[in-house]
Amino acid sequence: MKYRRLGKTGLEVSAIGIGTWQLGNQWGKQFTQGEVNDIFARATALGINLVDTAECYGHHVSESFIGEALKNSRSQWVIATKFGHHRASDLPPEAHWQPEQVLLQLEASLRALQTDYIDLYQFHSGTREQLDNDALWTMLDKQVQAGKVRFLGISIGQPNQLYQVDRATALGVSVIQTIFNAINSKAADAVLPSCQRQDLGVLARVPLASGFLSGKYQPGAQFPADDVRAERKPEVNEQQITQALDILQQVPAGMAPATWACHWCLQHPAISSVIPGIKSLEQLETNAAAGDL
Numbered sequence: 695m696k697y698r699r700l701g702k703t704g705l706e707v708s709a710i711g712i713g714t715w716q717l718g719n720q721w722g723k724q725f726t727q728g729e730v731n732d733i734f735a736r737a738t739a740l741g742i743n744l745v746d747t748a749e750c751y752g753h754h755v756s757e758s759f760i761g762e763a764l765k766n767s768r769s770q771w772v773i774a775t776k777f778g779h780h781r782a783s784d785l786p787p788e789a790h791w792q793p794e795q796v797l798l799q800l801e802a803s804l805r806a807l808q809t810d811y812i813d814l815y816q817f818h819s820g821t822r823e824q825l826d827n828d829a830l831w832t833m834l835d836k837q838v839q840a841g842k843v844r845f846l847g848i849s850i851g852q853p854n855q856l857y858q859v860d861r862a863t864a865l866g867v868s869v870i871q872t873i874f875n876a877i878n879s880k881a882a883d884a885v886l887p888s889c890q891r892q893d894l895g896v897l898a899r900v901p902l903a904s905g906f907l908s909g910k911y912q913p914g915a916q917f918p919a920d921d922v923r924a925e926r927k928p929e930v931n932e933q934q935i936t937q938a939l940d941i942l943q944q945v946p947a948g949m950a951p952a953t954w955a956c957h958w959c960l961q962h963p964a965i966s967s968v969i970p971g972i973k974s975l976e977q978l979e980t981n982a983a984a985g986d987l
């Protein structure tokens with residue numbers, strides 16, 4: 695496994711990390727703690743040291759699985775989680791971005807992750823108005839001073855949200871997370887150059903285009919009702935599957951398409967780590983192979 699500097703944080707992170715939206719049981723599979731423990735044990739053996747999660751991946755469910763799996767090896771991992779959504783609350787969505795609510799989310803994330811600090815705490819794909827809230831960033835800075843958070847990040851909702859990326863340094867943010875893959879490389883236009891100018895770390899998410907760059911889906915693919923891909927417009931899935939199959943024609947013989955797709959992201963010098971979401975040990979290993987190329 696190769697390692698890269700996570701921008702100005704100075705952290706050395708594995709070129710391939712783990713995305714864990716899947717552990718929120720929203721991708722057509724229910725996980726057990728035993729499976730998750732096996733995934734993290736294997737990931738450790740492969741040299742992976744970065745995991746991305748969020749408070750809303752099954753309302754702290756993904757975080758709880760991770761907390762239990764890493765409770766004896768916490769210090770070896772860089773844990774990135776996010777704030778801004780609280781699906782189990784009766785409050786209107788806008789309230790979840792207010793400082794007092796984010797502080798409650800942070801405390802709940804710390805409990806679920808069985809830790810007293812979060813390495814990277816990310817603004818979870820909010821709007822420009824939600825970002826431009828001085829009170830929020832003042833509260834977050836206090837959490838950094840108190841040692842509950844080491845570094846702040848912004849996970850932009852769309853890869854053209856340059857405004858949010860350009861604001862990063864002024865807000866005390868040192869890492870950006872963005873969609874970046876072989877069929878959606880829009881981040882390379884302006885977002886990644888801005889990250890390079892500001893020396894921000896970059897996490898490349900959705901590197902497999904929601905699994906379609908694994909090459910296993912054909913047009914007409916159906917997804918179970920408890921899989922987030924079933925909620926998307928069928929024509930959008932269809933178009934991405936077709937585009938993916940076209941692009942995958944350039945994969946060298948003998949290389950798994952998923953390995954190629956993760957490695958494709960790493961060829962951009964702004965990318966610190968790629969965070970494919972995984973559902974099995976086999977997927978973990980195939981993706982991790984890109985970190986050795």
Ligand SMILES: NC(=O)c1ccc[n+]([C@@H]2O[C@H](COP(=O)([O-])OP(=O)(O)OC[C@H]3O[C@@H](n4cnc5c(N)ncnc54)[C@H](OP(=O)(O)O)[C@@H]3O)[C@@H](O)[C@H]2O)c1
Nearest residue numbers: 713714715849899900901902903904905908952970971977
């Ligand atoms: N707004 C945000 O901040 C945001 C949004 C989205 C994602 N994320 C983060 O980014 C991570 C990655 O994005 P993503 O999970 O949406 O998309 P992704 O990584 O492009 O695709 C993940 C899916 O690809 C399939 N897959 C993974 N490895 C494979 C392999 N080696 N061979 C074949 N299939 C494989 C799996 O599903 P199947 O086997 O069922 O096909 C898996 O669920 C998430 O887990 C999450 O941590 C953040």
